[in-house]
Amino acid sequence: MADDFDLTGFLPYALTQAADALSLEFQNIYKGQYGMLRTEWRVLFHLGQYGPMTAKHICERGRLHKTKVSRAVAALEDKRYLTRTALEFDRRHEELQLTKSGLGVFSSLKAEAHAFDARVRATMTEDEAKVLQRCVMRIAGLETTSP
């Protein structure tokens, strides 16, 4: 029997601790500078990174519940970071698109994210970073954009 199994290394636990540590730190940036919530930042980054899309697509890509997205979209609209346009061919869908202002915030936050990411990766070797990336993406069920 595995009486010596150490729960500290239990992946769901260790991964959560690691994710929380990084997320909380990065939160200071988007929350501190733009008063955004986590889901708002996520919606913003999906629209900035992949271009205009519907809320449904954001839900799928970001694995977010539609109510969360719905509220984040409303908040971002209030901040004038995005606009909605009901699609001609099916008016149930609304295409979400970042405004100039939204794009500006996105690119600023993207730069911060890049710097942040580089800082974290600097604490490991290149090989470690590659393996970490690969394993984490696989566990998350995310696709790597560079195959």
Add this chain to the structure above:
Amino acid sequence: MADDFDLTGFLPYALTQAADALSLEFQNIYKGQYGMLRTEWRVLFHLGQYGPMTAKHICERGRLHKTKVSRAVAALEDKRYLTRTALEFDRRHEELQLTKSGLGVFSSLKAEAHAFDARVRATMTEDEAKVLQRCVMRIAGLETTSP
């Protein structure tokens, strides 16, 4: 400039997705079988893994806020999984100790956790698993028990 930086691989994001995926899956076990919430499972596992301790210690070790621990302890007490004993030398502290029943649940869940962990690790090579473990623990600021 880093216009090609891919936010999908951004560590706070990818790690959160991975942690969520695993945590949600494991949640089925402790929630489904024992109706426990995440913080309750965490408190249980700290007490089971490291022996009796105060709520304060659990907060520190598990990086949990004291209000969350306070409620989880109350819930576990209701379920008769633990008992509290005010310490003689300072009656502000209460030592938390698992009951027979609590220990039973712990060891059952620990076995499930072990099997679950093994299953996840089976999707990678031994080297990958080692690197992943090391990096994640370092990011999380967790100590490895076997140095």
Add this chain to the structure above:
DNA sequence: ACGTATTAGTTTGAAATGTAACTAAATTGA
């Protein structure tokens, strides 16, 4: 010794989340 400051833990009220019910638009099929 005794007023002030700390500390462990609980409670309370506000914000955020998840579930389920709801609205409006479009599709199906009899």
Add this chain to the structure above:
DNA sequence: TCAATTTAGTTACATTTCAAACTAATACGT
């Protein structure tokens, strides 16, 4: 053609979380 179903998104309510105020016990400084 029009009732029944499906789909995108919102709203309402119940649960969870977070922050700040609170209680009880101890330590500190004079």
